[in-house]
Amino acid sequence: MVGMSDDSTRGWISGGGRDTTQLDLTSGGLVPSPRDNRQVSGPAPVVTHDTVQVDRSVFSSDRVPSPAIATGDRAPDPLADTGSVDVSGVRLRPVEHHLDEILGAVPQPDPIELAVLDAQGLLCAELVTSQRSLPAFDQAGLDGYAVRAADIATATVEQPVDLAVVGETAAGDGEPASITAGLAQKVAVGAMLPAGADVVVPAAWTDQGAARVQVFAALAPGSYVRRVGDDVATGDVAVEVGTPIGPAQISLLAAVGRERVAVRPRPRITVLCAGNELVDVGAVAGPGQQVDVNSYALAAAARDAGAEAYRAGIMPNDRRRMVELLEGQMLRSDVVLVAGTFANGGHDLLQEALDELGGLTFTQVAMHPGPVHAFGKLGPDAVPVICVPGEPVAALVAFEVFVRPAIRLMLGKRQLFRRTVQAVSAQQLLSPLGYRQYLHGQVMRHPDGGYVVEPIGDGDQAMLARMARANCLIVVDEDVTEVSAGGLVTVMPMLLGG
Template sequence: MPTTTAMRTLDEHRAASLALAAPLPTVVVGLPDALGHVLAQDVRTDEPLPRWDNSAMDGYAVRADDVRDASDATPVTLRVVADLPAGSSGRPVVEPGTAARIMTGAPVPPGADAVVPVEDTDAGTTTVEVRASKAVGQHVRRAGEDAVPGDLVVAAGTLLGPAHVAAVASVGVAQVAVHRRPRVAVISTGDELVTPGTTLAHGQIPDSNSWLLAAAVREAGGEAMRLGPVGDDPDALRDLLHGLDGGVDAIVTSGGVSVGAFDVVKAALLDEPDVVFVPVAVQPGKPQGLGRLPGGTPVFALPGNPVSSFVSFELFVRPALLRMRGLTDVERPTTTAVVDDGWRTPPGRAQVMPVRFVAPAASGAGARTPTHPHVVRATAGGSGSHLVARLALAEGLAIVPPDTQVAAGDLVTVLRVAP
């Protein structure tokens, strides 16, 4: 287990985290299970879309020449030769002087080249009076106007949403190849941790990290296996990690990575040559561990303070999980925001400050930059790594470069971590 005192920058450690990740193998799923997966192969159409000319309106399929002079004053009477509901396979020929009653989506019959909406007609028993002229092609959806054979419908690498699933279904594809979701084991460590709801003895605290990280894995599109809390027994933890190696796609631990006497994760991974523990120039989240177990499973060893765990997951683990899912864009949405309250920053380290968005009226500082959203620290405690109860107020993470002071009115880059 290499341990170094040479400090990495935030970007260096992020790059090392991403280097552990690659798109997972593909599986074939049916359309009911496709939502939220990342497409692994292009979907193209073998047919024109629409497949045939069809009506854009409920009304009558006509020959445009027959209704060229139709108006309210001089309606044209046509003989109705057929009824064509959507899905009809009928192909009646519309001869001069005739029309076919037609519903939206039904194929336009041979001979017809326009559709008259029902509101421009007066229907009789076997005839229809047309009170408006229509040009050739009016209210007709042409075959192939949406796509032609060979067109790309949904590209590989697309995160499938409802519209993508509909597009795949529209070309008659019932199954798609997608990247498998990463299976992630989440382990919180520490003798002081107990399951929420348990009566606490003096010195004990409820385990929140395993719930935090498991939820974060699921929000990132992974499948979480929550295994915390685990006590400060290096041998037991080592056995657990080796048992998981090769059976999951990643392991995320929290706690036991610093320089204390009971750093169980460091002790458990003492003999792993491909796992490194390194300080990172970021606050919170300085102590970090990273690497692969002998079976190749990536392990992300995060600090145990809850805000540190949350920030570390966002910066280092989430992007790697998104890459495993097959995504190329692994970034959170960012925005430039005006700070309405200044704060102190640590020397030599980037700072990640949980923030919430506020109305510009909350401070006079906003009058100069009305086009930007405004933020304040999520809590008065700022980026204190233990402030988990107030973490729920955070809507974004302000990224402050090293050796940069933040004053009211300054602009900062904010990762949006809440809708």
């Protein structure tokens, strides 16, 4: 992420003077696709680095402008515009700035107490100290004979020590037994150690006798004995604040007697989508209409990230009802997530509704796909509302970049971001200068070590079938316009539940 500035407009106006004949403009793609027409007949690019005030002569055919370019905090209506393209007014916001604003504003939900089994996967929100000792009593560490170490000090296989077996203690027997010199008590693993005994001889090191037992080996005092508090002493810390609760922690919590534990709760996220063109999955889409996929996909992604997601579906096409719906959902949500096509004005019913609740700032974020984003806190409770692009591929990319880290922050996780690896690109990649590009890809291990990644599709935002075949996002930095085949790129493997 080098050489990026908040007000950079270089993304789509500066070509850097390089050869454009390898670029593919025929399908909106930034990455050449073999099936596409290679014909390009745009104007020759002009080098104009680091300029903010730009004249029209710098329009360059090797830069694909973002679909929606807003000026300032509200998308202008271009039809009300008098025909001038105020390029210098387009301010691109670095991805990190937008992310930081969101991470800085999401709430830290109060801890809740859950049954230990329901706490699985969450972070402990209390310091759990043990009110008990584990073990609670001296006990046998394995099946064998409880004896006095002094009695068997000379025992060998050749010259076993012979002891009288005076009884047997099973696990769970609550009656205290005791032995004295020359005696042995048969014990099961977990059984109370008889008073007087200080060692348990493993059964296999004896003749396993019933009335008398021959011991074949000497043992140091304490061998195969579990003493009170060996595992956890009363007052010991069992689980610390911030520890992820998994089966081992649940085991320990149960052992110290906890049926419930305070945890960081799953954030409650309501997912809405907005757009005149949207109809629900069950409906038959009429001419010009699109099925709502975002409320499903984003709710699924939010659950996968650890949130409790509510799919509230498509926004009503009426400002009053929109405001009511948003108000209702904000009451029950830690975050409201809205997917929609907001840019370029004219369809700003949602923006009016959001304004009524306090207003969001729509910004151009320096990323591809889907640069138009918004974030703000709305309503009396200042509930964070995150708006992501309505194109389904861009919506899921935006989720990865902004929403998943926010969910993990609310969960209290230390690792907010997916790990990335460096991979060799199997193909040449082209990327718009000034924009961080996220491309879906398939990453695999290279037989000679390391990773190889292949982009899937050509970057078109509408390609759901291709996205579904991806197992990673390829991240091309803002200052990189081209990655040659064989070059290294950053790859973010996207494992479910990871």
